[in-house]
Amino acid sequence: MSTRFPFHLLLLAGIVGAVIVFTPAQAQTCTGTLVLASADETTSPGQVFGGTYVDTHASDDVGEAFNETVSNGVSRLQHYWRFDNVPPGYIHIIREGYRLTCDSDDFVFKAYYINQNGPYWIFGNFCAITSETESTAKCSLNESTDDYYTFHILIVDSNATSGTDLSAVRVDYLAICVEGGP
Ligand SMILES: [Ca+2]
Ligand SMILES: [Ca+2]
Ligand SMILES: [Ca+2]
Secondary structure: OOOOOOHHHHHHHOOOHHHHOOOOOOOOOOOOOOEEEOOOEOOOOEEEEOOOHHHHHHOOOEEEEEEEEEEEEEEOOOEEEEEEEEEEEEEEEEEEEEEOOOOOOOOOEEEEEEEEEHHHHHHHEEEEEEEOOOOEEEEEEEEEEOOEEEEEEEEEEEOOOOOOOEEEEEEEEEEEEOOOOO
16 A cells, blocks of 8 residues: 555544645536436445545535555556436536645546437547646536436546556536536
């Protein structure tokens, strides 16, 4: 186990965070419909060590925190959230968070939705969290939809091929923003 691991636990759990003054993250604007997570789904590999999907509903410095676990000799994280009733339009995600890493891991978002033919994966890695300083970002998924669908958003580590250090990430806010519907 990394000697930095206890530090991760403390900082991400907010115990240290309570006495550190964070620079407020810049808010993002959605001119359409915001949809918040309806549920946590699977976390594998990796684990949740603080919070639930409810903590991603507001930008309040109370987050849902994750750390990697070692899978097949490499530290990995993959967590899914479900978003119900996402209206038609151009799909973006807005996220606020930070990460702690010791093996060059960042954390990126991926997405798929369920249409009449089954799961439809949106190709790409979006809205990477790359800093130990909290930031917000609004990212287009370069995808438009024509009906209401259930979306699934994943957070995944970017270094999936090497390293056994357990990097961690905290998500304070996560939303789907749908703009410019038909
Ligand atoms: Ca925050
Ligand atoms: Ca990794
Ligand atoms: Ca929050």
